[in-house]
Amino acid sequence: MAAIELDGVTKQFGSLTALQGVDLTVEEGEIFGFLGPNGAGKSTTINILLDFVRATDGSATVLGHDIHEEPKRIRARTGVLPEGYDVYDRLTGRQHLSFVIESKDADEDADELAERVGIADAIDRKAGGYSKGMQQRLVLAMALVGEPDLLILDEPTTGLDPNGARLMREIIREENERGATVFFSSHILGQVEAVCDTVGILQDGRLIAKDSVAGLREAAAGDTVLRVTLADGDGTDAAVAAIEGLDEVSTVTADGTTLTVGCDSDAKMAVLNAVEESGSEVANFETEETSLDEVFAAYTEQQEQEQAEVDA
Amino acid sequence: MSAEQNPVKRLLGDIDTSIKNSEFADWYPISKKEFRDTVRSPWIWVLSFIFIVLFALPAVLGLYFNIGQQFAEAGASLTTDAYVRFALPIAAPLLPAVAIVIGYAAIARESERGSLKILLSLPYTRGELLAGKFVGRSAITLIPVTVGLLTTLLVLLPSEIEIAWESFLLFALATMAYGVVFTAFAIGLSAALKTARRAMAASLGIYVYLQVFWSNLGAGLGNLLSDHANIGQVTQLHVELFVSLLSPIASYRTLVQEILQGSPIRSRLLLTSSPQVTCEEMLGGTLEVTQAGAECTNAALPPQYSTVAVIAYLLLWLVVPLVAGYYVFENKDL
Numbered sequence: 001m002a003a004i005e006l007d008g009v010t011k012q013f014g015s016l017t018a019l020q021g022v023d024l025t026v027e028e029g030e031i032f033g034f035l036g037p038n039g040a041g042k043s044t045t046i047n048i049l050l051d052f053v054r055a056t057d058g059s060a061t062v063l064g065h066d067i068h069e070e071p072k073r074i075r076a077r078t079g080v081l082p083e084g085y086d087v088y089d090r091l092t093g094r095q096h097l098s099f100v101i102e103s104k105d106a107d108e109d110a111d112e113l114a115e116r117v118g119i120a121d122a123i124d125r126k127a128g129g130y131s132k133g134m135q136q137r138l139v140l141a142m143a144l145v146g147e148p149d150l151l152i153l154d155e156p157t158t159g160l161d162p163n164g165a166r167l168m169r170e171i172i173r174e175e176n177e178r179g180a181t182v183f184f185s186s187h188i189l190g191q192v193e194a195v196c197d198t199v200g201i202l203q204d205g206r207l208i209a210k211d212s213v214a215g216l217r218e219a220a221a222g223d224t225v226l227r228v229t230l231a232d233g234d235g236t237d238a239a240v241a242a243i244e245g246l247d248e249v250s251t252v253t254a255d256g257t258t259l260t261v262g263c264d265s266d267a268k269m270a271v272l273n274a275v276e277e278s279g280s281e282v283a284n285f286e287t288e289e290t291s292l293d294e295v296f297a298a299y300t301e302q303q304e305q306e307q308a309e310v311d312a
Numbered sequence: 313m314s315a316e317q318n319p320v321k322r323l324l325g326d327i328d329t330s331i332k333n334s335e336f337a338d339w340y341p342i343s344k345k346e347f348r349d350t351v352r353s354p355w356i357w358v359l360s361f362i363f364i365v366l367f368a369l370p371a372v373l374g375l376y377f378n379i380g381q382q383f384a385e386a387g388a389s390l391t392t393d394a395y396v397r398f399a400l401p402i403a404a405p406l407l408p409a410v411a412i413v414i415g416y417a418a419i420a421r422e423s424e425r426g427s428l429k430i431l432l433s434l435p436y437t438r439g440e441l442l443a444g445k446f447v448g449r450s451a452i453t454l455i456p457v458t459v460g461l462l463t464t465l466l467v468l469l470p471s472e473i474e475i476a477w478e479s480f481l482l483f484a485l486a487t488m489a490y491g492v493v494f495t496a497f498a499i500g501l502s503a504a505l506k507t508a509r510r511a512m513a514a515s516l517g518i519y520v521y522l523q524v525f526w527s528n529l530g531a532g533l534g535n536l537l538s539d540h541a542n543i544g545q546v547t548q549l550h551v552e553l554f555v556s557l558l559s560p561i562a563s564y565r566t567l568v569q570e571i572l573q574g575s576p577i578r579s580r581l582l583l584t585s586s587p588q589v590t591c592e593e594m595l596g597g598t599l600e601v602t603q604a605g606a607e608c609t610n611a612a613l614p615p616q617y618s619t620v621a622v623i624a625y626l627l628l629w630l631v632v633p634l635v636a637g638y639y640v641f642e643n644k645d646l
Contacts, residue, residue: 082429099341
C-alpha cells in the first residue's frame with residue numbers, strides 16, 4: 001500500500017491555478033523529497049493532504065484513508081511540521097508537548113522528546129521566548145509524538161542553523177529506520193539530495209519529474225559536469241560559442257573565467273580542444289557528477305522552453 | 313505523590329481522567345490547552361478585574377453606606393435582592409464585552425498566525441476544535457463571574473444584609489449562562505470570519521447594536537406596522553415584546569427581573585411601552601398598582617413569552633453563531 005497517493009489533484013484559488021492534475025505515489029517506508037521553487041505548489045499539496053485546503057478536483061489517500069472522509073484517522077498516525085506555523089507564546093515547551101501527547105493518546109515523556117531535538121534545557125520556558133530555530137525543534141518534537149507512520153515536513157530546515165539542519169537529517173533517517181515514511185518538501189536541493197530515496201519536482205503546479213536521486217541525475221543533462229577555468233576572461237564568449245557548437249554538449253554557463261559544461265562523459269577532450277581552438281588557454285579543469293541543482297535547473301529550463309514553444 | 317495526598321487534587325485528577333476517557337470528549341485536550349493559554353493573557357485579567365470590581369462594588373457600598381436601603385421593599389428587611397438590582401444594570405452591558413474579548417480571537421487569531429495548522433495536524437475534526445475552544449474559553453469567562461459573585465458573598469455574609477439564597481443562586485446561574493452565550497457568539501464569529509480584527513469588529517458591532525438600538529427596534533417596528541399596515545394596538549404590543557425578547561441582553565434582563573419579581577408577567581410588562589394595555593388587552597388580566605409596583609392579576613402569559621421560551625431565545629444566541637460558525641469554518645480553506 002502506498003503511504004501517499006494523489007490522483008489528478010487540482011486546486012484553484014479563484015482564477016489562480018495552484019495545482020494542475022498532480023499524480024503522485026509515495027511508497028511506504030521511503031524518504032520522499034518534494035522539490036520545487038517557492039510558489040510551485042508544494043505547500044498547497046501538503047495542505048490538501050492534511051485537509052487544511054480542499055482540492056478543486058481529483059482525489060487522494062494518505063495511509064490508505066481518503067483525505068476528505070477520514071482526516072482524523074490520517075492525523076492520528078501522522079506527524080506534521082507545517083509551514084508558516086506559530087507556537088503558543090504563553091505556553092512552555094513542556095505544555096506544548098504534553099498537549100500533543102494527550103491529543104494523540106500517546107505515552108511518551110516530554111523530557112525525552114525535548115532531549116532528542118536538543119531543547120531539553122529550555123523545556124520549562126515559554127515558547128514565545130524561543131528563537132526561530134528552537135521553535136522549529138519544538139514543533140519537530142511535537143511531530144515525533146506517538147511514533148507516527150508518516151512524517152510530513154514542510155520546509156523543515158527553514159530557520160535552522162547548520163547544526164539544526166544536520167540534526168533534522170539525522171532524525172529523518174532514524175525515523176525512517178524505525179519504519180516511518182517521510183515526506184518532506186524543500187527548495188534547498190542539498191537537503192533533499194543528502195537524505196532522500198526518491199525525489200519529485202513540482203513546478204507551476206505540475207509534477208515535472210519523479211525518480212530516484214541517481215535516476216534523476218542520469219535522466220537530466222547528460223552525466224558529467226566539466227568545470228573549465230580559463231587563464232583570462234577575454235575569450236570567454238568565444239569559448240562558450242565554440243563549446244555550444246559541439247553535439248555532445250547539453251548546457252554551458254559562464255561565470256567570469258569559469259565555464260560549467262554539461263556533456264557526455266567521453267566528450268571531455270572535445271570540449272577542451274574546442275576551448276583551445278577558440279583562442280583561450282585552459283588554466284584548470286575538473287569533472288564532477290551532476291548535482292541535483294543542475295538536474296533541477298535542467299528540468300526547469302526544459303519546462304520553460306516547452307512553455308515558450310507553446311506560447312509561440 | 314502530592315496528587316495522592318491532596319483530596320482536591322485527586323478529585324480533579326479523577327475528573328480529568330474520566331473526561332479524557334469518555335468517547336464523546338475528544339475535544340477535551342483542546343479545551344484544557346485553550347484554558348491554559350488564554351488564562352495567561354494579561355488583557356483578560358485587566359478586563360476581569362474591572363468587571364469584578366464593578367460587579368462586587370454595589371455589595372461593598374451597600375454594606376458600608378447602606379445605599380441599598382432605598383431599594384428594599386418597605387417593611388421588608390434588606391436582602392441580596394437589593395444587590396442583584398444594583399448588579400443587573402452593570403452585568404447586563406459589561407459581561408458581554410468581557411465575553412467578546414475572551415472569545416473573538418479564539419479561531420481567527422490562530423488562523424492568522426498559523427498555530428491553527430499545528431492544532432489541526434493533530435487528530436481533531438474542525439467541529440471538535442470548535443467544541444474545545446468553546447468549552448475552554450467559556451471556562452475563562454466564568455472566572456470573573458464566579459470571583460465577582462464569591463466576593464459579593466464574602467462581603468455580605470458578615471453584614472446585616474440577609475442572603476436570599478434562591479434568588480442569588482438563580483441570578484448567578486443566569487449570569488453565567490449570559491456570559492457563556494456571548495462567549496459562544498464571539499467564537500462563532502471567530503470561526504466564520506477571516507481575521508481576528510474582523511471578528512472583534514463584527515461581535516462588538518452587533519453587541520453595541522443590541523445594547524443601544526435593539527430596545528427601540530421592537531417599539532419602532534410596532535409603530536411602523538401600526539402606521540402603515542393598520543395593525544391594532546395589541547398586535548403592535550406583541551411585535552414590540554416579541555422583538556425585544558429576541559435580544560440576548562433583554563432576555564437576560566427579563567429573566568433576572570423574573571427572579572426578583574417572582575413573576576414572569578410582571579417582568580415582561582417592564583419591556584412594553586404600555587403595561588396597562590399589555591396586561592388588560594393582551595393578557596386578559598387586571599392591572600393593579602401596589603406599593604411594590606404594577607401587578608397584573610388573573611393574566612395568562614402566551615407560550616412565546618413564557619420563561620422556557622425566553623431561555624430558548626437566549627440560548628439561540630449560543631447555538632446559532634456556533635452552528636453557523638461551524639459550517640463556514642468546516643468548508644473553509646485555511
